[in-house]
Amino acid sequence: MLIHVQPGDELPIYRQIVRQVLDAIAGGRLAPGERMPSHRELAAQLVIAPLTVKKAYDELERDGLIETQRGRGTFVSERAAPPADPAENRERLRDAAERLLSQAALCCVPLGDVMNLLEEIEREKRP
Amino acid sequence: MSALRFEDVHRAYRRGQDVLAGVSFAVEPGQVVGLIGENGAGKTTLIRIAMGMLVAQRGQVRVFGLDPRERPVEVKRRIGYVAEDQILPPYLTVGEVIALHRSLFPTWDDRSARVLAERFQVDPAVKLRTLSRGQARRVALLCAVAHRPELLLLDEPASGLDPAARREFLETSIELLNEAGTTILFSSHYMTDVERMADRIVMLHGGRVLIDEGLDELREGFALALVPRTPGVSREQLLALPGCVGVRERADALHAIFHLDPRRAEEQLARDLAGSGAQCRSIALEDMFVELVGGQP
Numbered sequence: 001m002l003i004h005v006q007p008g009d010e011l012p013i014y015r016q017i018v019r020q021v022l023d024a025i026a027g028g029r030l031a032p033g034e035r036m037p038s039h040r041e042l043a044a045q046l047v048i049a050p051l052t053v054k055k056a057y058d059e060l061e062r063d064g065l066i067e068t069q070r071g072r073g074t075f076v077s078e079r080a081a082p083p084a085d086p087a088e089n090r091e092r093l094r095d096a097a098e099r100l101l102s103q104a105a106l107c108c109v110p111l112g113d114v115m116n117l118l119e120e121i122e123r124e125k126r127p
Numbered sequence: 128m129s130a131l132r133f134e135d136v137h138r139a140y141r142r143g144q145d146v147l148a149g150v151s152f153a154v155e156p157g158q159v160v161g162l163i164g165e166n167g168a169g170k171t172t173l174i175r176i177a178m179g180m181l182v183a184q185r186g187q188v189r190v191f192g193l194d195p196r197e198r199p200v201e202v203k204r205r206i207g208y209v210a211e212d213q214i215l216p217p218y219l220t221v222g223e224v225i226a227l228h229r230s231l232f233p234t235w236d237d238r239s240a241r242v243l244a245e246r247f248q249v250d251p252a253v254k255l256r257t258l259s260r261g262q263a264r265r266v267a268l269l270c271a272v273a274h275r276p277e278l279l280l281l282d283e284p285a286s287g288l289d290p291a292a293r294r295e296f297l298e299t300s301i302e303l304l305n306e307a308g309t310t311i312l313f314s315s316h317y318m319t320d321v322e323r324m325a326d327r328i329v330m331l332h333g334g335r336v337l338i339d340e341g342l343d344e345l346r347e348g349f350a351l352a353l354v355p356r357t358p359g360v361s362r363e364q365l366l367a368l369p370g371c372v373g374v375r376e377r378a379d380a381l382h383a384i385f386h387l388d389p390r391r392a393e394e395q396l397a398r399d400l401a402g403s404g405a406q407c408r409s410i411a412l413e414d415m416f417v418e419l420v421g422g423q424p
Contacts, residue, residue, distance in 0.1 A: 007322035
């Protein structure tokens with residue numbers, strides 16, 4: 001799994017990790033059952049404090065996306081289900097949606113075309 | 128017991144001009160604390176007091192519960208220290224200075240020294256005065272960590288290094304954290320390095336602790352409000368709002384820092400300063416530094 005963090009970004013580093021793991025699971029780049037790097041491995045790879053990795057993993061684990069098996073390591077959950085609260089799920093999208101709409105406005109793409117584009121991408125992703 | 132504890136530490140170099148005017152905080156075992164603040168804020172003074180190189184004129188410092196002035200050898204054996212302006216004896220070779228440290232520290236780990244020497248590619252036969260700044264800092268780091276210190280005190284360890292050498296320094300520190308969970312207090316002006324390493328931030332300003340927060344709590348619990356300059360809005364008015372910890376005046380807007388998450392700060396401004404057009408957002412550590420320092424009276 002390729003994670004890249006950018007200190008100095010608007011998001012704290014642990015949130016960047018959480019977001020990228022979520023994206024990877026949602027995009028199928030991380031499959032259920034797949035092994036995650038250990039705290040130490042990821043800390044060394046990204047050159048960040050191991051505690052920061054732990055914090056990101058704790059949050060992912062709380063949301064049921066990964067699970068730690070004692071002595072074996074951390075794995076993507078078999079049921080990497082999104083959090084149960086639909087309102088919260090929707091709210092998670094708000095930032096991304098706002099950015100997309102700003103971009104669309106800058107490129108003078110009308111809303112209808114944006115919707116078409118979304119559907120087109122969805123079709124490509126899930127044949 | 129805390130690894131390091133400052134209690135009401137005062138220090139002046141000239142009478143009546145306190146560089147440190149009552150600094151108190153403790154570093155718990157395993158914590159990595161980033162010490163930040165303007166030039167002259169007292170970061171180096173504080174670290175030197177912890178090392179026992181300077182004495183606090185009032186208040187006290189304890190390292191593992193010990194007074195570094197009373198028990199200098201015991202304390203120093205458990206500390207690793209790297210400073211920006213550290214002077215290694217220029218007439219010694221790299222090998223000799225390593226041997227010197229090895230003889231001073233009973234816990235010296237030959238294997239770890241060898242691994243670092245190999246990675247840093249420092250030639251033991253070379254005299255220290257011929258080393259570049261980056262190479263000298265590598266030797267200093269090797270000498271500071273090869274005895275497996277419980278506490279690492281780093282005073283601007285990366286200043287003056289090129290980006291590759293700085294990254295290498297960070298990588299070595301992260302490795303140390305990974306392997307030994309070493310407690311670290313480090314000062315730096317590189318806020319991106321601080322974001323990579325620290326889990327807690329202590330910011331000195333005006334001789335005192337201005338901020339003492341977890342890094343992520345600081346990042347997510349503080350908001351910057353950009354308030355357009357209008358006749359109805361003043362600096363004093365913003366400072367009087369709950370949670371406002373600094374206001375910096377710019378040509379087109381007032382920059383107010385709130386100890387609130389961005390959403391709550393925006394709600395508060397919408398309520399108390401309706402129609403001001405203020406926008407709130409979270410900011411990275413570098414901007415936080417600039418706004419906090421610039422926003423003090």
